[in-house]
Amino acid sequence: MESRFKEIAALIGDPTRATIMWVLLDGKAFTATELAIAADTSPQNISMHLNKLVQAELLCVESQGRHKYYKFSSKDIAYAIEGLANIIPPVTTKKNPDSPVTYCRTCYDHLAGKVGVMITDSLIQQKIIVDFEVSKKGEKWFAEQGLDINELKQQRRSFLRSCLDWSERRPHIAGSLATALLDKMLEEDWVRRTKNSRAIVITSKGQKNLYHHFKLTV
Template sequence: MENQFRHLTSLIGDPVRSIILWTLLDGRAYTAMELAICADTSPQNISMHLSKLLAADLLTVERQGRHRYYRFSRQEVAYAIEALANLIPQKKNKKPVTTIDTDIKYCRSCYDHLAGKVGVLLTENLVTKRVIELDDKAYQVTQKGIKFFSELGIDVATLKDKRRLFAVPCLDWSERKYHLAGSLGAAMLAQLLELDWMRRKKDSRAIYITAKGSSELYNNFQIEV
């Protein structure tokens, strides 16, 4: 176990591979060339790093036509990378810093679910309203919650049948509090995007809130944006 852990941390700790893993946190699949550009390295070098990540089962690859697309092998890898970011020391600013609404710390995707300040506030509101309850290391949806999510267009029963974690707390690296992950968290973000309450910022994990979304987030979750 110790040797396996040492091998895993050495894989993640490499500068090029760490950029690959950080880039994939936006939930999209990337080609080797795209990842080489993000990591500022050559196609030959990126191929070697991708091979090591594939061998360690951190990534998976899918072929579409002439292209090969890389993504995380499972959502637990994304959670682990996001959790590692919590080890980054908080900067002590002498002057207050104004938060920009589209900033990645304010509202972003963490793999396939909502994160940042907005993601944390939304999760806290769901807990306060007893829509979900933290039970040990997972969230449970209450009877009130089943109705709440149904009205939002989310079928809880269908999500529970999926072969992945249903509703788990994911420690937010910028807020140092939990946001909602798992299939329920993914469904939440997908539905908020579908309803046009939120939109993805091009070429970024940042998500911005529409005028409609600003009103609906306050009405449904008491979040002022």
């Protein structure tokens, strides 16, 4: 038990591997080369490190042609890394205004950052979500957005839970519902993912809709 803990700690402890985990917090799968660039090291080296992480079952791989996509092997891993990131003190001063990454970003597979928290606040304020459960009114609302609550509930993963944001230090929605909401927003082109970053950019279409649905000025 303790030895496994030490093993995990040692794996995450290396600077290159720490960077890998940091980048993967996005929730997306990354190729070996992308990770090599992000960690500023050689392909051979990243290959060695990725192999160790896969061996230890912290990451898993999927081969697609000549590419290999790496991602966290379980939610627990992502949450553990998120927990480590949580230690970092919030340094949002006037001199250091919100970067896109703290402003609007993904947390593994759902929306986080200031925007994630604001959307969550709005859902609660509109009584769409009450006590972190979808209300009667909420069910109707999500149906209007084209999200099938019952289908999402049937997934093995958690349907709706609270997740603490490491930059905002405030809870935002997570779980299959939050993922579905983010997917919908990506699909409708309200927001777009950025390459090599957890940051999310909001399109002008997104701005209008975020205001319309959440009274959110961005």
